[in-house]
Amino acid sequence: RKEVEQDPGPFNVPEGATVAFNCTYSNSASQSFFWYRQDCRKEPKLLMSVYSSGNEDGRFTAQLNRASQYISLLIRDSKLSDSATYLCVVNNFGNEKLTFGTGTRLTIIP
Amino acid sequence: DAGVIQSPRHEVTEMGQEVTLRCKPISGHDYLFWYRQTMMRGLELLIYFNNNVPIDDSGMPEDRFSAKMPNASFSTLKIQPSEPRDSAVYFCASTSDRILSGANVLTFGAGSRLTVL
Numbered sequence: 001r002k003e004v005e006q007d008p009g010p011f012n013v014p015e016g017a018t019v020a021f022n023c024t025y026s027n028s029a030s031q032s033f034f035w036y037r038q039d040c041r042k043e044p045k046l047l048m049s050v051y052s053s054g055n056e057d058g059r060f061t062a063q064l065n066r067a068s069q070y071i072s073l074l075i076r077d078s079k080l081s082d083s084a085t086y087l088c089v090v091n092n093f094g095n096e097k098l099t100f101g102t103g104t105r106l107t108i109i110p
Numbered sequence: 111d112a113g114v115i116q117s118p119r120h121e122v123t124e125m126g127q128e129v130t131l132r133c134k135p136i137s138g139h140d141y142l143f144w145y146r147q148t149m150m151r152g153l154e155l156l157i158y159f160n161n162n163v164p165i166d167d168s169g170m171p172e173d174r175f176s177a178k179m180p181n182a183s184f185s186t187l188k189i190q191p192s193e194p195r196d197s198a199v200y201f202c203a204s205t206s207d208r209i210l211s212g213a214n215v216l217t218f219g220a221g222s223r224l225t226v227l
Contacts, residue, residue: 043201043218044153087153096141097166098216102152 001026006088006101014109017078021104023071023088032091033064035073037084038103044087047073075106083108114219116202122225128190131222133202134183143216144177144187145201153201159185192226199223 006023013019025033033050048055050062050071061074071088088101115134123129135142143158157167162179170177174193179185189196203218 043220044216045218046215095166096158096160097155098143099155100145100153 002101003027003099004088004090004101006086006104008102009105011104011106012109013078013106015078015080018074018076019078019106020072020074021086021088021106023073023101023104025069025071025088025090025099027090027092028066028069030069030090030092033062033071034089034091034098035060035062035071036087036089036100038087039084044100047086078108080108080110082106114202114204114217116200116219116222118222119220120223120225122227123192124227125193126191127226128188129192129196129224129226131187131200131202131224133185133187133219135185135202135204136206136217137183139204139206139217140182141205142179142185143203143205144185145203145218147199147201147221148197156187189224192224194226197224197226 004025011019035047036044037047038044048057048062050064052064054063059076063072075082085103085105087103089098091098114136117132140161144156145153146156147153154169156169157177158165159179175189177187199221201218201221203216205216
């Protein structure tokens with residue numbers, strides 16, 4: 001089983017819609033969680049960290065469920081510029097390694 | 111700040127040739143990571159350094175791969191001899207924060223796209 005699993009998509013969503021991605025992780029010792037965004041042929045960039053209580057940044061909401069070992073990302077009122085691949089990232093306690101999921105590809109349709 | 115600088119951006123080489131990828135981390139960042147990205151396997155951590163010292167190289171696929179960090183502002187990833195299955199985008203990333211802090215931001219370079227024929 002992969003350490004971090006994501007639905008690869010693609011998700012094709014009309015502009016203005018709400019879209020949600022889930023990500024599961026296998027190591028219950030995982031301590032830190034992030035969502036990174038990667039545009040086509042570009043490098044990954046941090047979108048947001050994921051905190052235990054859930055957190056929001058504008059149209060983006062991240063949630064963590066430790067009991068079920070999954071992380072979610074919700075995008076409201078989607079924009080064309082949200083089209084990208086979204087990478088779920090976890091870190092395990094005791095080391096500096098970040099493990100990336102293979103990403104979920106999102107395309108916002110005008 | 112110029113960000114993490116990688117070179118070359120693109121390299122096409124023939125099987126059996128030596129490939130050297132270079133990285134200049136952001137000044138003041140004491141962690142440096144090398145990742146490889148392919149469609150099939152996504153982003154895989156190859157090796158990371160702290161204060162120029164290799165900490166974990168368990169992701170290095172085989173002895174053909176080697177990485178060095180002779181000083182705080184320069185690192186290389188070498189593949190010798192190269193094989194077609196090494197074709198991928200190789201990213202270098204750096205940070206000044208301990209990932210365990212939870213506030214970590216990894217800053218990636220633009221990547222080196224390697225094609226081995």
